[in-house]
Amino acid sequence: MKTLTFGRIKDNLLSEVQKDSAYLIPLRLFIGVGWVRAGLEKWIESGWHDGSSLLAFFDGQITSGQVAFPFYQNLLQGVFSPRAQALSWLIMVGQFLVGIAVLAGLFTNFALLCGMFMNFNFIFAGEINPSAFYIVIQLALFIGNTGAIIGLDQFLSRRIPICFLVAQPPGSSNCLPIDRATFVGLALLALVAAGVAFPHIRDFGPHSVEDPAMILLVLSTVIALSAAISLLRLAKTVDFSP
Numbered sequence: 001m002k003t004l005t006f007g008r009i010k011d012n013l014l015s016e017v018q019k020d021s022a023y024l025i026p027l028r029l030f031i032g033v034g035w036v037r038a039g040l041e042k043w044i045e046s047g048w049h050d051g052s053s054l055l056a057f058f059d060g061q062i063t064s065g066q067v068a069f070p071f072y073q074n075l076l077q078g079v080f081s082p083r084a085q086a087l088s089w090l091i092m093v094g095q096f097l098v099g100i101a102v103l104a105g106l107f108t109n110f111a112l113l114c115g116m117f118m119n120f121n122f123i124f125a126g127e128i129n130p131s132a133f134y135i136v137i138q139l140a141l142f143i144g145n146t147g148a149i150i151g152l153d154q155f156l157s158r159r160i161p162i163c164f165l166v167a168q169p170p171g172s173s174n175c176l177p178i179d180r181a182t183f184v185g186l187a188l189l190a191l192v193a194a195g196v197a198f199p200h201i202r203d204f205g206p207h208s209v210e211d212p213a214m215i216l217l218v219l220s221t222v223i224a225l226s227a228a229i230s231l232l233r234l235a236k237t238v239d240f241s242p
Helices: 002-017 023-041 052-063 070-104 108-124 131-144 177-200 206-210 210-236
Strands: none
Touching: 023 052, 023 070, 023 108, 023 131, 052 070, 070 108, 108 131, 108 210, 131 210, 177 210
């Protein structure tokens, strides 16, 4: 009985790792552990419980001129800072839950979108590393639907065919027409973000990797191209006709 069970597990595992995008599983584990670590790291620091650490971060970024976008500086001062304690808890819990979801492959795509949203806010606040790298990795995991490989999304996808919530198995045609519209919207939103970032670029030279606006421009362009490619792939595998 034990031999039979072990053999079945082995066969299932081999079948999973032979699927498309299975090579991204190590990156999924890396990002999942990274988010869990980030959440726990803040949990053990008392300053995150009362919001003082986050408030000090905001003040430091504004004072040092790291916030390149005037509208975001206004958000930090007028909206986020007065609510620093609630925002601190939202970040701590959010980072931990995103990490657990990515590791388990549970609502993976939604978790990755939440992770990218947090990373973009960090970049807007002038904190580029490691958010820029996290966004690129999470984008690859999102497009590759890695949550459906050795993950709970493999089973959830049978009942929830929404690509932006649950990762769909490779080659699946379960996605709804709304996913096509969402990819179009994502591409357009990324292009708008690139246009907004361009006027605020301070450095076009070799050190531009330290310029939040330049990083935002590059990331927005990458996301727009990735969304366009995903849309073409989706149109090939899904019949959207009535």
